Amino acid sequence: MSLAIGDRPPDLSLPDTDGTERSLYGDGQPSVVVFTCNHCPYALAWHDRILQAVTDYEPRGVRFLAVNPNDAERYPADSLEAMRARVAGDGGWPLPYLRDETQEAAREYGAKTTPDVFVLDAEGRLRYRGAPDADHMDPSLDAVWLREALDALLAGEQPARPETDPVGCSVKWKR
Amino acid sequence: MRIELLWSEGCPSHPRALADLREALSEEGIGEEVLLRQIASDEEAERERFPGSPTIRIDGKDVFPAAPGEPLGLTCRCYRLRDGRVSPVPDPDDLRETLRRAKENA
Numbered sequence: 001m002s003l004a005i006g007d008r009p010p011d012l013s014l015p016d017t018d019g020t021e022r023s024l025y026g027d028g029q030p031s032v033v034v035f036t037c038n039h040c041p042y043a044l045a046w047h048d049r050i051l052q053a054v055t056d057y058e059p060r061g062v063r064f065l066a067v068n069p070n071d072a073e074r075y076p077a078d079s080l081e082a083m084r085a086r087v088a089g090d091g092g093w094p095l096p097y098l099r100d101e102t103q104e105a106a107r108e109y110g111a112k113t114t115p116d117v118f119v120l121d122a123e124g125r126l127r128y129r130g131a132p133d134a135d136h137m138d139p140s141l142d143a144v145w146l147r148e149a150l151d152a153l154l155a156g157e158q159p160a161r162p163e164t165d166p167v168g169c170s171v172k173w174k175r
Numbered sequence: 176m177r178i179e180l181l182w183s184e185g186c187p188s189h190p191r192a193l194a195d196l197r198e199a200l201s202e203e204g205i206g207e208e209v210l211l212r213q214i215a216s217d218e219e220a221e222r223e224r225f226p227g228s229p230t231i232r233i234d235g236k237d238v239f240p241a242a243p244g245e246p247l248g249l250t251c252r253c254y255r256l257r258d259g260r261v262s263p264v265p266d267p268d269d270l271r272e273t274l275r276r277a278k279e280n281a
Contacts, residue, residue, distance in 0.1 A: 041253040041263040074248060169251040170185030
């Protein structure tokens, strides 16, 4: 299953690294749900650009959530403990890092890779899905596809580029 | 020299790694073909001591040895570029340097 542009995903709650349950739905505000993980070089390469987008757009009313859906049994680097250690080691993150233990969120959203970015409007409808920008190796691109989508939504418009191909490591599904 | 590139599905980096490897081989004047080997299961990854995709081996030895304790499995491998950035493929300069040394020692 995969969300189409305009679809509303189900309202799911997942625990963050502090154990707080967080709804994936925004409370009447645009939301960015980034499926990501600890071990994938693509996710790591884009990570700082995502964090900078949080810093730039959260004050403008956008809610950000990072979700790790990977099978932690086969990939221990993506366990909740490892997620906690990473966030603590970074001195905290500006967005909650959620554990999708059952992989339900990843299935409902149709996440394919880490990273895979989903932007929902204030009504919870999908308005952008794909990569943060065109090249994980070029920090100067600054997550421009994500930013374009958010700029459009904040201006009351639809993103001109609603979908791009997500690029990264495949989501590690449980067997 | 036997030059292998081991890769697994679910990680899109091996075409880029192969292109970089072929370019480095050409620049270093090494005529050997690259043998592509897909690692298809966790069991095979364990058996082959495969730390992730892509892994480049010369005469059976990983040219960028994994750190002790690094897990084995079907995953994307993290490399560090010379400027410190994380990358799914080795730094091309590191690759050239490694091939040059291998050629000298062959």
